[in-house]
Amino acid sequence: MSEAALRPAQVGVIGGGRMGSGIAHAWLVTGTPVTVVEVDPEAATATHGRIAASVAKAVGRDPGIGPASRIMGTIEVVDDIKELGHPELVIESVPESIELKQDVLKTVEEVVPDAVIATNTSAISIDVLADALERPERFLGLHFFNPVPSSALIELVVGSRTDATVVEHVRSWSDTLGKTSITVQDSPGFASSRLGVLLALEAMRMVEDGVASVEDVDRAMTLGYRHPAGPLKTTDVVGLDVRLAIAENLEQEFGERFRPPAILRRLVEGGKLGRKAGSGFYDWADV
Structure with a gap:
């Protein structure tokens, strides 16, 4: 991988629930374009509204990050994973099911094979999830905490096949979110x-x-x-x-x-x- 930029040119988020929406919000306010993938048009509309409300509240607390219209101008919420675009980083944030996560991660890799892929799992083994991937060296855990916009910590979870350069790129990118990152080796439940x-x-x-x-x-x-x-x-x-x-x-x-x-x-x-x-x-x- 080339030298890491200050932040990724684009971030993809798979799943726009409470955590996925929060992750999207965190990147958006740094000026990073974000594409969120939802399961259907109805869910996509609800997710866009959820993120817009969250961003509006954040701007109300700190107008310096706004205006909200500019921030929301850099997000797309789609219902087809093929519309991800060309993200450098994709974060999976779907429910805690090994089978579901593996299916989603495999599809992400097929659609954007050059992206770094992260999972927001709270406890599932990174190595187990990596078994679904052709390039597990580009995969790691990126565990955010609820509520994401105001939380202070990110847990970087390193699998046995994760490339050290990938970890450093993701750490560098994560620093732009204004959060502290800790590095944990893959183990059930990680540290937190x-x-x-x-x-x-x-x-x-x-x-x-x-x-x-x-x-x-x-x-x-x-x-x-x-x-x-x-x-x-x-x-x-x-x-x-x-x-x-x-x-x-x-x-x-x-x-x-x-x-x-x-x-x-x-x-x-x-x-x-x-x-x-x-x-x-x-x-x-x-x-």
Whole structure:
């Protein structure tokens, strides 16, 4: 690869849900053109509206990044992956399914074979996903955190076949987002998910066992350890369904200590997925 530019000439994002929209927003405000690929025209319209609203709020807080019309003039939201254009970097952000991610990554490689491809998975092995690719040396994990625009961290996850030059290019590009990057070797749950989920699962067990209320468990960490948010409120922000999927994956890898508590399964089965659903461990109806 040639010497890395300050930022990629174009970024592609596959999947425009909460995370994908946030990733698109983060690149857009740096002046980077972005193409988001959605599953159908209806989803594409909804995603464009979601990103426009997010950008408008950001401009309201910091007019120096605007105007919003200029920022939104550099985004395309399409419903056909063949319309990706010529991105230097493509970030996959679809649901946490190995089969789905592998199918998407394989298609991306076929459409833009010279692009660096990244996955936004929270816990799935980079090497497992790379098995679907012809050029795994151009593939790595680029794990963003929710909400992406205001989060301070990006986790660069390096697979056993990832080229070191690719890692340095992506690190250089990521620096333009104003976030701090850490580098983690491929391991189930990486660093952030493995630590964060373990703390959250124990907090849930404490509530199940009647040790303390949801609020007091969280206060123990925010006031006692100065965490910016407690593990249960953080779970609501991340999504209980997302935390459950990660925990199930880690349980397979590491055993009993990552077993999802019954309270988590019960809330997910009841549709209480956290902030995005209006309720979880907390009531988010008025937020």
